[in-house]
Amino acid sequence: MKWIKAFFKALSRPSKAAVGIVLALGFFGGIMFWGAFNTGMELTNTEEFCAGCHQPIVKEIQSTIHYSNRSGVRAICSDCHVPHNWTDKMVRKVQASKEVFAHIMGTISTEEKFQARRKHLAEREWHRLKENDSLECRNCHEFEYMDFTEQGPRSVAQHSTALADGDKTCVDCHKGIAHRLPDMAGVEGWQ
Amino acid sequence: MTKTLFAVLFASFAIGQVTADEYVTNGGLSSLRGSTELNQEAQPPTMPSVIEQDTTYPNAYIFQPPLIPHDIRNYEMSLNANKCMSCHSWKNAPASRATKVSVTHYLGRDGEVLADVSPRRYFCLQCHVLQVDAPALVDNQFEPVESLR
Numbered sequence: 001m002k003w004i005k006a007f008f009k010a011l012s013r014p015s016k017a018a019v020g021i022v023l024a025l026g027f028f029g030g031i032m033f034w035g036a037f038n039t040g041m042e043l044t045n046t047e048e049f050c051a052g053c054h055q056p057i058v059k060e061i062q063s064t065i066h067y068s069n070r071s072g073v074r075a076i077c078s079d080c081h082v083p084h085n086w087t088d089k090m091v092r093k094v095q096a097s098k099e100v101f102a103h104i105m106g107t108i109s110t111e112e113k114f115q116a117r118r119k120h121l122a123e124r125e126w127h128r129l130k131e132n133d134s135l136e137c138r139n140c141h142e143f144e145y146m147d148f149t150e151q152g153p154r155s156v157a158q159h160s161t162a163l164a165d166g167d168k169t170c171v172d173c174h175k176g177i178a179h180r181l182p183d184m185a186g187v188e189g190w191q
Numbered sequence: 192m193t194k195t196l197f198a199v200l201f202a203s204f205a206i207g208q209v210t211a212d213e214y215v216t217n218g219g220l221s222s223l224r225g226s227t228e229l230n231q232e233a234q235p236p237t238m239p240s241v242i243e244q245d246t247t248y249p250n251a252y253i254f255q256p257p258l259i260p261h262d263i264r265n266y267e268m269s270l271n272a273n274k275c276m277s278c279h280s281w282k283n284a285p286a287s288r289a290t291k292v293s294v295t296h297y298l299g300r301d302g303e304v305l306a307d308v309s310p311r312r313y314f315c316l317q318c319h320v321l322q323v324d325a326p327a328l329v330d331n332q333f334e335p336v337e338s339l340r
Contacts, residue, residue: 063265064265065265153244154261157288176272182272190272190273
């Protein structure tokens with residue numbers, strides 16, 4: 001009790017140290033804190049971290065083109081599921097605290113529970129990507145840079161019309177590109 | 192005495208092994224394995240690439256399941272989803288300008304007309320297959336009938 005009081009007293013009293021030292025301490029302390037914060041944040045963006053809870057889903061991506069392909073460029077979980085822009089990323093990370101709660105409660109702790117909830121989870125992600133105009137896709141697949149002469153006839157037909165008009169966004173057609181799909185009955189454009 | 196006996200036995204066994212390996216030979220005859228020796232593994236051929244085109248393949252005979260003229264990598268076909276039907280179903284075909292699935296797919300096994308694709312026709316790849324850019328494995332002299340040529 002006594003030392004807590006002393007600590008607060010020390011905080012509220014002007015320091016005897018020179019302003020330069022206080023500023024320098026603050027400056028370097030700031031760098032250390034920012035570095036640690038960002039490193040911690042990046043740690044929660046690694047495939048290993050995601051696989052800690054979402055192991056079966058992480059396995060699903062391995063046969064898809066976002067994991068194994070001719071050019072060796074790979075997209076990991078966070079490339080699609082976490083916004084790259086800093087402020088958006090912070091918002092998403094705070095939202096993710098709710099998902100930590102779900103993990104503690106064991107909402108999808110078994111394969112059966114996961115399958116039962118799969119459609120709900122998928123719909124949430126589709127909705128998020130629909131709302132931000134598939135921003136995470138566009139971080140790599142920018143429409144402006146697409147060369148239609150390099151695309152297959154089927155791709156050109158869709159991309160030069162609906163996508164170019166802004167009528168549709170990537171996720172409207174490209175669902176299940178990195179995961180197995182939930183029951184697609186009633187989803188627009190399917191079956 | 193016993194020690195030397197064991198040594199001799201062991202030595203003859205080891206020599207026997209070596210000679211057995213040496214005698215693996217197909218005598219220059221090739222089988223379904225090719226001319227690869229039994230104790231060796233052949234280099235597998237490289238994976239051929241899928242032929243992509245915007246036209247359909249001509250049919251070789253009446254009632255042939257039409258061939259798939261495009262890549263279908265990662266198109267899910269499961270209890271949950273059938274990716275083919277998001278272009279080829281009667282509902283989606285006009286918009287995607289893809290070939291509609293044949294009306295035969297909407298018939299039950301006794302010829303009764305169903306509201307949707309019959310479950311026995313659900314797995315498209317059971318009959319419809321891709322074409323890859325590879326030489327034929329066996330020579331084929333099949334000729335389509337006159338009306339399809």
